[in-house]
Amino acid sequence: MEGKGNKLSSFTDTSWLKKHFFSNPAQKVLLKKGETILKQGEKNDRIYYVASGKLSGHHQPENGSILLIFQTGADAVLGIYSFFSPDGCSYTTVTADEDTTLYYMSKANLPAKDHPDHLLFSEHILPIIVNEIYLRQMLVVRNATQMEVTLKKLMQSEKLATLGQLAAGLAHELNNAIGVLQNKTQWMTDRLKTIFNHKEFDHVYPMFVKGLEQGQHCSTAEARKRKEQIKKTLKIDDRLAKKLARINLTDDEIQQIAKQNQSTAIEEMDEFWEIGMALHDMQVASTHTTHVIRSIKDLGSQNHSNVQACDLRLTFKKSLSLLSNMTRTISIDLAIEKGLMLVAREGDLIQIWVNLIKNAAESLTHAQTQNPSIQLVSELHQDSIQIQIIDNGPGIPHHLLSTIFQPNVTTKVSGLSFGLGLGLSIVQKIITSYGGTISVTSQAGRTAFNIQLPKT
Numbered sequence: 001m002e003g004k005g006n007k008l009s010s011f012t013d014t015s016w017l018k019k020h021f022f023s024n025p026a027q028k029v030l031l032k033k034g035e036t037i038l039k040q041g042e043k044n045d046r047i048y049y050v051a052s053g054k055l056s057g058h059h060q061p062e063n064g065s066i067l068l069i070f071q072t073g074a075d076a077v078l079g080i081y082s083f084f085s086p087d088g089c090s091y092t093t094v095t096a097d098e099d100t101t102l103y104y105m106s107k108a109n110l111p112a113k114d115h116p117d118h119l120l121f122s123e124h125i126l127p128i129i130v131n132e133i134y135l136r137q138m139l140v141v142r143n144a145t146q147m148e149v150t151l152k153k154l155m156q157s158e159k160l161a162t163l164g165q166l167a168a169g170l171a172h173e174l175n176n177a178i179g180v181l182q183n184k185t186q187w188m189t190d191r192l193k194t195i196f197n198h199k200e201f202d203h204v205y206p207m208f209v210k211g212l213e214q215g216q217h218c219s220t221a222e223a224r225k226r227k228e229q230i231k232k233t234l235k236i237d238d239r240l241a242k243k244l245a246r247i248n249l250t251d252d253e254i255q256q257i258a259k260q261n262q263s264t265a266i267e268e269m270d271e272f273w274e275i276g277m278a279l280h281d282m283q284v285a286s287t288h289t290t291h292v293i294r295s296i297k298d299l300g301s302q303n304h305s306n307v308q309a310c311d312l313r314l315t316f317k318k319s320l321s322l323l324s325n326m327t328r329t330i331s332i333d334l335a336i337e338k339g340l341m342l343v344a345r346e347g348d349l350i351q352i353w354v355n356l357i358k359n360a361a362e363s364l365t366h367a368q369t370q371n372p373s374i375q376l377v378s379e380l381h382q383d384s385i386q387i388q389i390i391d392n393g394p395g396i397p398h399h400l401l402s403t404i405f406q407p408n409v410t411t412k413v414s415g416l417s418f419g420l421g422l423g424l425s426i427v428q429k430i431i432t433s434y435g436g437t438i439s440v441t442s443q444a445g446r447t448a449f450n451i452q453l454p455k456t
Helices: 015-021 080-084 116-196 205-214 220-234 238-247 251-258 262-297 312-322 346-367 422-433
Strands: 028-031 036-038 046-052 055-059 067-072 093-096 100-106 308-311 331-335 341-344 373-380 384-391 437-443 446-454
Touching: 015 046, 015 116, 046 080, 067 116, 080 116, 116 205, 116 262, 205 238, 205 262, 220 238, 220 251, 220 331, 238 262, 251 262, 262 312, 262 346, 308 312, 308 346, 312 331, 312 346, 341 346, 346 373, 346 384, 346 422, 346 446, 422 437
Parallel strands: 331 373
Antiparallel strands: 028 100, 036 093, 046 100, 055 067, 055 093, 308 341, 373 384, 384 446, 437 446
16 A cells, blocks of 8 residues: 555565465456455455555445545455454455456465464464554544544634625625715815815915825835925924925925915914825725725625726825824835836725734834834836835744734734734735735844735
8 A cells, every 4th residue: 555645555564475375376366447356245255465456445334425444556465354254244345446456365275273384374464464454543544634624624614604794794784884984074075175275275275185185195214304304494493394294395385485484384284284184094094994895795705896007106105094093103114116006906905005014013013113114115027016014023923924824813922913813814815816925024123024916
């Protein structure tokens, strides 16, 4: 018997038995594929030696399904149970899996107890009997293990089916609430645009529109750099320069501010920009929530309806808008090349980035990492785009790396969060559904999620 696949190995030496009992041409049997040599329940007074070929033994309990008991090949011995058992009946039906050559010995060939070969026969047949018991026990263990794995998969499928049903019901309820928020956000946006679009607000209305249309346009790293330039140009304190830096003002707008009462003007501009940015983030959040609810309702499917060319950098900006409170104290380096386009559903991409950036931010916060930072990096290849999300946190424990994308994996260690369980499995599912890949490398001070997505 072989030791790979569905077969188990035999390690007994049959050379002596073959020479003395299994070499007589008159006791040779040729089986064609599909022919049977032993039948369950029938009498048998022979031991068979397999010279070549393959056979399988099956047992069928009363009113039960047929069970595989063994599979065997060349140099194996068959019929031992029925040959030595008191009733002499075969326990299995043995059938040739391919053309097979057998030699046999019958009970009439057994050496008499006083014959010199009797002791030798016993010495050589006993290891074969023990080996047959071992092989069948190993097959039982293997089948039981496979059954346990199958049952676990079945239970997981049932859990996911139940989760899908619950999620669909939850999604239906949430849809109504999100619809109200979405409609009211749009109403408030239109109303404030009408109120602010008057002459008395001419000096701040553009800031409101800028916040509304762009949100938090620049990353924290870009804002710090811009802040130093503004401080130098306007000769203002750090607080006011920081407010102007995040508004993403042009050089001409900066020069206009220099001609005004700077402190009052900057405070007003920042206030109106913040109102616009808040509405922008509310719109992004409600749109993304709608997408997530749709994804939950489609749980288990890989439907890519409504795909279109998406601006990769813009999807990251929208993700950062959703996580603005969580990442407020973290330096974000948005090094995503401008103009990169991916064919996908925008909501899918945002869902990926939100989960991964949120994980990184939680890890940094829980670990109280000094100078916490997250880098968002892109690299263009011929047929794909590689994205990396890198943080300088404590790292993911090595024993979690191989299971981090599996559903329901708890990845919190000593209060530190290293994943979202279902969140990461959903991220992987979305990425693979687009023909992409995701992997992670981690050590203390650098954790990098590496995503590869096809351009089309």
